[in-house]
Every structure is written in C-alpha cells, then in structure tokens.
Amino acid sequence: MSPASHERPDSRTVDEHYLVAGLIPAPRSPEDAPLDGAPDMGFSDIAAARAREASSRNTTGAEMYDAHQFTDAVQLFEQALASCRITLGDRHPDTLRVAGNLGVALVQAGDSRKGIQMIKMTVDARTQVLGPDHPDTLAALNALAVAHRLTGNPDKALETAKRAVLARSRALGPTHVDTLTSRLGLGLALAAAGETANAHRIVDRTLADAREALGVDHDHYLALVDCGFNAGLLQADLR
Numbered sequence: 481m482s483p484a485s486h487e488r489p490d491s492r493t494v495d496e497h498y499l500v501a502g503l504i505p506a507p508r509s510p511e512d513a514p515l516d517g518a519p520d521m522g523f524s525d526i527a528a529a530r531a532r533e534a535s536s537r538n539t540t541g542a543e544m545y546d547a548h549q550f551t552d553a554v555q556l557f558e559q560a561l562a563s564c565r566i567t568l569g570d571r572h573p574d575t576l577r578v579a580g581n582l583g584v585a586l587v588q589a590g591d592s593r594k595g596i597q598m599i600k601m602t603v604d605a606r607t608q609v610l611g612p613d614h615p616d617t618l619a620a621l622n623a624l625a626v627a628h629r630l631t632g633n634p635d636k637a638l639e640t641a642k643r644a645v646l647a648r649s650r651a652l653g654p655t656h657v658d659t660l661t662s663r664l665g666l667g668l669a670l671a672a673a674g675e676t677a678n679a680h681r682i683v684d685r686t687l688a689d690a691r692e693a694l695g696v697d698h699d700h701y702l703a704l705v706d707c708g709f710n711a712g713l714l715q716a717d718l719r
Contacts, residue, residue, distance in 0.1 A: 527567050534563035538578050541585065550589035557582035571609050573616065576602055580620055584627070592631040599624045613651035615658070621647060622662050625669060634673040641669040655693035657700045660686055664704050668711055683713045 541556035561582055564575040580602040586595030603624055606617040622644040629637035645666050648659040663686040671679035687704060694701045708714045 530563050530567050534560040534567065534578070537563070538581065541581060545581075545585055545588070548588075550585055553585040554582065554589050554591075557585055571605055573606075573609065576605050576609065577616070579605075580623065584623060587627045587631060592627070596624070596627050596631065599627055613647065615652075618644065618648050618651060618658065618662075622658070622665060625662075625665055629665075629669050629672050634669065637669040638666075638673045641666040655689050657694070660690045660693075660700065660704060663689075664707055667708070667713060671711060671713060679713055683708045683711075687714075 537556045537560035541553045541560060544550075544553035544556060557578060561575065561578045564572065564578050568575050579598055583595050583598030583602060586592075586598060589595075599620060603617065603620045606614065606620055610617050621640065625637055625640035625644050628634075628640055641662065644662040645659070648656065648662045652659050654663075664683060667679045667682035667686060670676075670682060687701075687708060690698075690701045690704050705714070
C-alpha cells in the first residue's frame with residue numbers, strides 16, 4: 481500500500497500498511513517547499529538545493545518502498561536523512577520524518593536491529609520536540625509496536641502496543657481511525673504473544689466500534705477487517 485494511498489491493503493501488504501501508515505506521509509514533490517517552510521528560513525541557494533534534493537530522495541524512497549525494493553529505499557532514505565541533518569539539524573520535524581521512513585525501510589530490508597533502533601530514536605525525539613501526544617509521536621510509537629511484532633519480539637510488541645492504544649485513546653479518542661488501528665494492533669500483538677482469547681476479544685470489540693463509528697463501507701473499516709481476517713482472528717470474513 482502506498483504511503484499516500486487509501487486503497488484497501490491486500491493480504492500481502494496488510495502488515496506493511498500498519499507499519500508504515502504513520503511514518504511515511506504523502507510523498508512531497510521536489511517543487512514543493514521540501515522541508516516545511518524552507519524558503520522562509522533564510523536558506524542559501526545551496527541549502528535550498530540540498531533541501532529539494534532531500535525531498536526528491538524521500539519521495540523516490542517511498543516509491544521504492546511501495547514497490548518492495550527495500551534495499552533501494554534504505555539507500556535513498558539514508559541520503560535524504562544526511563541532507564536533512566546538514567540543512568535542518570537532527571531534531572527538525574522533517575529530519576525526524578525521514579528518520580522514521582528509514583527505520584521502517586530497514587526493518588523491511590531485514591536489518592531489524594538497526595531499524596528498530598532508528599524508530600525508537602524517532603519516538604524519543606518526537607516526544608521531546610513535538611510532545612508525547614502529538615500525532616507524529618503517536619504514529620512512531622505505533623510503528624515501533626508493529627516493528628517489534630513483525631520481527632518476532634511479542635513481549636516488546638505487546639508492551640508497546642498497549643502504550644500506543646492508551647496514548648492514542650487519550651489524545652484522539654477511542655474511535656479515531658488512528659486509535660482503531662492501534663487497538664487492532666494490540667489484538668495482533670496479543671495473538672503473537674499466545675493470548676488468543678484476549679486477541680479475539682480485542683479485535684471483535686475494535687471492529688464493532690469501527691463499524692459503528694465509520695460504517696461498513698468506510699475504507700479504514702474494510703482495512704481493519706482485512707487485517708483481522710488475514711491474521712486468523714475473525715470467525716468469518718466480514719468484508
């Protein structure tokens with residue numbers, strides 16, 4: 481599923497959807513103000529050119545990720561991150577965005593240790609820079625939970641998934657689409673940890689709330705159903 485797409489994920493990409501959803505935004509075109517507000521920051525021509533180059537590489541990296549060319553995506557995100565650090569500094573929100581992109585790409589490219597380390601850094605930095613309840617911080621926290629689950633660490637996945645659900649419920653409400661995503665992720669984490677009965681209960685409750693809040697034809701509800709069904713946590717295909 482493309483970072484900017486709202487199509488239903490299929491069984492092959494559903495976990496990637498929930499890993500990437502919060503961390504790779506709609507890719508920015510090179511002609512856009514690449515790194516928020518760059519022209520207004522008194523950038524030199526050289527710095528502005530470097531920012532445009534970083535934006536272009538971030539965009540292409542997202543496209544490579546979408547095409548499952550994860551090694552190529554990692555290389556592009558690494559290049560974009562280096563440019564962002566030089567131009568904007570380590571803690572600028574756009575630098576942290578590209579760092580998050582790199583983290584999830586590393587996980588999918590098979591370098592789980594480095595990828596999870598990068599996502600953790602993104603969570604910590606966004607907490608300090610943006611605050612613990614900022615949507616970007618919560619997205620990074622949710623991605624960390626999914627990364628732990630996909631790389632075979634169910635205990636860490638469960639602990640982090642619970643944090644993500646509590647934080648998003650507090651900041652956004654229990655039926656916000658992002659909270660519903662985290663709630664379903666908690667069900668998947670419970671299943672990965674062997675708590676099957678609790679996993680079914682959480683998934684059923686999440687889908688019932690999503691159905692009531694969003695409606696049965698809403699793209700996000702359908703994506704949640706797909707994820708639960710493909711994980712074997714639904715008794716019937718509700719699609």
